Amino acid sequence: MADQAQRIQLDFNNVLRVGGEHGLTEAELDAATAQAGQAIAAVQQRRQGGDLRWMELPYADTSAVEQLAGEIRDQFDNFVVLGIGGSALGNIAVNTALNGPFYNSDNQRTHPRLFVLDNSDPEFNAGLLQVIDPARTAFNVITKSGSTGETLSSFLFFRDVVQHAVGGDKLKDHFILTTDPAKGPLRDLVNREGFRSLPVPEGVGGRFSVLSPVGLLSAAVTGIDIKQLLAGAAFADEITREADAWQNPAAMGALVQYLLYGKGVDIVVMMPYAQRLKDVADWFAQLWAESLGKKVDRTGAVVNVGPTPVKALGATDQHSQVQLYAEGPFNKLVNFLRVERFATEGALPAAYENMDAFSYLAGHSFAELINAEHEATAIALTEAGKPNMTHILPEVNAFTVGQLLYLLEVQTAIAGELFNIDAFDQPGVESGKVATYALLGRQGYEQQRQQIEQAQGQRNPRATV
Structure with a gap:
């Protein structure tokens, strides 16, 4: 196995600190560990059957x-x-x-x-x-x-x-x-x-x-x-085969979000505190939404299930979204991404030393500042009873990025098993494609176009202001 110093950690202490009503207890996680183990095994079994070739x-x-x-x-x-x-x-x-x-x-x-x-x-x-x-x-x-x-x-x-x-x-x-x-x-x-x-x-x-x-x-x-990108993914593959959810960050990430979903926490906010990871949140939004947002489960029962992903950026969105997360509804889990070692620290020089607004920053760095802001936001959310967890990257490099992407993919697959849905289809997307073909006159979609035109003919003129 590769150098453990490059391993990404999942810290969900603040989910436990929030506790039972809006967070989780250790006992709740222990009680669901067997279910998580079954989900891990089901994913690996599908893989061995040749079903999950992305793995x-x-x-x-x-x-x-x-x-x-x-x-x-x-x-x-x-x-x-x-x-x-x-x-x-x-x-x-x-x-x-x-x-x-x-x-x-x-x-x-x-x-x-x-x-x-x-x-x-x-x-x-x-x-x-x-x-x-x-x-x-x-x-x-x-x-x-x-x-x-x-x-x-x-x-x-x-x-x-x-x-x-x-x-x-x-x-x-x-x-x-x-x-x-x-x-x-x-x-x-x-x-x-x-x-x-x-x-x-x-x-x-x-x-x-x-x-x-x-x-x-x-x-x-x-x-x-x-x-190196693929080497990081292979490292994540080794980690996420672990049958014990307490030792498997993909399984624990899926389990935490599945159990919180059952308590009405149906929105996950991915919030990197690193500009370089901003677009990982965008990528994750598609992965999570398209995989887990499903009308029916595997038995065919209508469930209309799926946690909603939202993207944010620290520290930028401390000044736009965090007010809602701290004092709004108890329906969000904030998933931070934190970098321990930045390639450039960005030392802050001393100036205006007689002004406290400037002097306390001297001798620190942008790296210290942004990580302090992450920690402060996590503390504020926890004190407000809002669950949050953090993926901690030792640094941003090809190995850790490949590791993170693969880890989140496996987390999604395990979550699909927990929700008992097919995480690998997207019928809702396909229906939109069919409607587009019909509207643009693609051959073979004449009946769908007729249905659309009939529905549009039923528009209520009062419904457009």
């Missing part, structure tokens, strides 16, 4: 990704990801965490700039052309099905732009299609027109794909050590 990603061969990344670095100044949801959020989270929030503006940068377009907003797509030269840009089109409307729209738009910039004979050099290895519209284009391609591994859903070529290519292009 094997830490051990995948990355040579094809690394070779392609090298070619892109040699040829292009910009790398643009065209994707949405799980085909984009992980790329953003990993880049912000490991390259930092100012990567594209860094004059010392030696790798291509990274842009991720994850919306069909017209100004967002067209606006990119103001800051890139299409002739010096590679585009990674990511959709497992090969038919995601938002992504294919961006592909059509930028395909036309590139074709006008470099000509049709060089068009395919500017696009990498990441999609199903065997089927789908994008795979058909790869086979017919010779685009470079990477596979979305079979059995790996979008929100669990960040450690696959979906997320690894943009990471490798921008200079991130993807082997």
